[in-house]
Amino acid sequence: MVDFARVQKELQECSRDIERSGIKVIPKSEATLARLIGTIPGPVGTPYEGGTFQIDIALPDAYPFEPPKMQFTTKVWHPNISSQSGAICLDILKDQWSPALTLKTALLSVQALLSAPQPDDPQDAVVAQQYLKDYQTFVGTARYWTETFAKKSSLGIVEKVQKLVEMGFPEAQARSTLEAAGGDENLALEKLCSG
Amino acid sequence: MVSDSITRASVHAVPNNGGRDLGKKKRARSAKLKQCKLDVRREQWLSQGAMKNKEQNSVVKAGKERNNNRSFGNLEMRPRGGQIDGSIHHHHHHHDSDMESNSPNSLTSSVLESNYSETTFTSSSSSSSGGCCSGNITEDEEGGGDDGCLDDWEAVADALAADEKPKNTCPESPPEHEPIAQTVFPQETAIGSDQVEHLNPPYSRVIPKASGNGHAWRPDDAFRPQSLPNLANQLSLPNSNRKHYSCGGVPWAYNGVVPSSCPICYEDLDFTDTSFLPCLCGFRLCLFCHNRIMEEDGRCPGCRKPYEHEPVEAETSVHGGSLTFRLPRSCSMITRS
Known part of the structure; x- marks a missing residue:
């Protein structure tokens, strides 16, 4: 049984200094506190700057004696985060968890991981290779992903792509054209029609 | 009486x-x-x-x-x-x-x-x-x-x-x-x-x-106002206390101040808990959480080192006992209004 009293207090405390930390934790639904959504801002001075990243949190029954399960729902290009599933490779979420840590401190650690990738212990081998061999490209891709998936303005991009697909354009083409048009739906449509 | x-x-x-x-x-x-x-x-x-x-x-x-x-x-x-x-x-x-x-x-x-x-x-x-x-x-x-x-x-x-x-x-x-x-x-x-x-x-x-x-104050000093966190307990929210811990790098080493609530379960620490110092790193927790940890992980949440030996129970001398008992009483008289 999850210690909901503790979770409740954690949420209160977290919301208290949301201004300062920028870290937000809210219950996924009102039914239970075992499923939560965490939000962290991309660290300044990294390719993730300006992005807002959502993390799905599932609390095991033994929480806080066992670590919370965390996974990015926002797509991230990072050596220690799966570009496919959003799985996070971070020691404190595994064997280095301590019950003295909290959801907020864990999210802070995830945020710190964004600014300090560990390519030697990768979660996503492709990203890690790119990080090690072609750092500039890595930065470019990571920034592009941030722009595309983690910016508020990009939140509607899925719907826009969907719309274009419904108009009869192939999804991949619709997406790339939309990205090229900076998310401008009409411009993308024009391009698609003329192209 | x-x-x-x-x-x-x-x-x-x-x-x-x-x-x-x-x-x-x-x-x-x-x-x-x-x-x-x-x-x-x-x-x-x-x-x-x-x-x-x-x-x-x-x-x-x-x-x-x-x-x-x-x-x-x-x-x-x-x-x-x-x-x-x-x-x-x-x-x-x-x-x-x-x-x-x-x-x-x-x-x-x-x-x-x-x-x-x-x-x-x-x-x-x-x-x-x-x-x-x-x-x-x-x-x-x-x-x-x-x-x-x-x-x-x-x-x-x-x-x-x-x-x-x-x-x-x-x-x-x-x-x-x-x-x-x-x-x-x-x-x-x-x-x-x-x-x-x-x-x-x-x-x-x-x-x-x-x-x-x-x-x-020595952590096990019987004269240390261990009762004080208790006092705060009775009346204040645990966070008022924790807030200024978070400023320090290592919260539990902060001048040996006893937290008012267990950092694991966030429940208030009672007198037995506050005199319970299971690890040399100074990390305090309630007996319940300590037992729970001993059953499984066995490592101190504060320093991640395994709890090596039997916990050090802070001694309470006769004088210390009467003191620490007396103080909360008189203080709570003051604060009750």
């Missing part, structure tokens, strides 16, 4: 609370007067010991007024009679035990004593007002009908108490009351409204001061 009287007192208090406000105000004024006398007395006693400036004094005074004010509200709830003797006796006992403690501890205990000075003063006024009430055992003891006679009695009794006190303490210790009291009180006056919140901070202020002298 003690717990008994408190219970009775609080039961007693409930229906009368509303009507007593007026009386409280009056008493506050009389407390002010009384405080002047007290201060004059103390001035006399302290003048041999140390120079001090007026400002300091007035700050202390302002702080104390608050306390007196509050204590009066409570004091009326007190059953009179034997209680008075008890509390006075306690003081004597307390001072004795301080004097008994010898050199290695002496600084600690004198600092401690100065911590207590707040308590002592309020308590002394408490015993006096208790005394005066027993003087006129009429039925309006609780009501707003306190009169000049009562004030005078209080003043006299207080002056007596003030006389008594310095005699009991060692001659060096009174000067120490001043600087420490000063660190304690300004906060009280500044924060104002909520007595609860600042009970803990003033003490944590005092502690760094002590450590500045190179005499930090």
Whole structure:
């Protein structure tokens, strides 16, 4: 049984200094506190700057004696985060968890991981290779992903792509054209029609 | 007797609370007067010991007024009679035990004593007002009908108490009351409204001061005000305490201050828990969480090292026991209003 009293207090405390930390934790639904959504801002001075990243949190029954399960729902290009599933490779979420840590401190650690990738212990081998061999490209891709998936303005991009697909354009083409048009739906449509 | 009287007192208090406000105000004024006398007395006693400036004094005074004010509200709830003797006796006992403690501890205990000075003063006024009430055992003891006679009695009794006190303490210790009291009180006056919140901070202020002298509280020091976090517990939210931990790098090593709630389950720590120090890193937690961890992981949440040996249980000496027991009681009397 999850210690909901503790979770409740954690949420209160977290919301208290949301201004300062920028870290937000809210219950996924009102039914239970075992499923939560965490939000962290991309660290300044990294390719993730300006992005807002959502993390799905599932609390095991033994929480806080066992670590919370965390996974990015926002797509991230990072050596220690799966570009496919959003799985996070971070020691404190595994064997280095301590019950003295909290959801907020864990999210802070995830945020710190964004600014300090560990390519030697990768979660996503492709990203890690790119990080090690072609750092500039890595930065470019990571920034592009941030722009595309983690910016508020990009939140509607899925719907826009969907719309274009419904108009009869192939999804991949619709997406790339939309990205090229900076998310401008009409411009993308024009391009698609003329192209 | 003690717990008994408190219970009775609080039961007693409930229906009368509303009507007593007026009386409280009056008493506050009389407390002010009384405080002047007290201060004059103390001035006399302290003048041999140390120079001090007026400002300091007035700050202390302002702080104390608050306390007196509050204590009066409570004091009326007190059953009179034997209680008075008890509390006075306690003081004597307390001072004795301080004097008994010898050199290695002496600084600690004198600092401690100065911590207590707040308590002592309020308590002394408490015993006096208790005394005066027993003087006129009429039925309006609780009501707003306190009169000049009562004030005078209080003043006299207080002056007596003030006389008594310095005699009991060692001659060096009174000067120490001043600087420490000063660190304690300004906060009280500044924060104002909520007595609860600042009970803990003033003490944590005092502690760094002590450590500045190179005499930090030892984690297992029986004289350490372990009861203080408990006190905060009863009344304040755990976060008020934790907040200033988060400023330090390693929260649990923060000057050895005992947290008011378990950092694992966020439940309040009781007395047994606060005297429980399972790991050398100083990370404290409640026994329940400790047991839980021992069943599985077996590592200290603070330093991630395995709990190696049997936990060190902080010892409580006979004196320490009586002290730590006494303090929360008198303090909670102050803060209950």
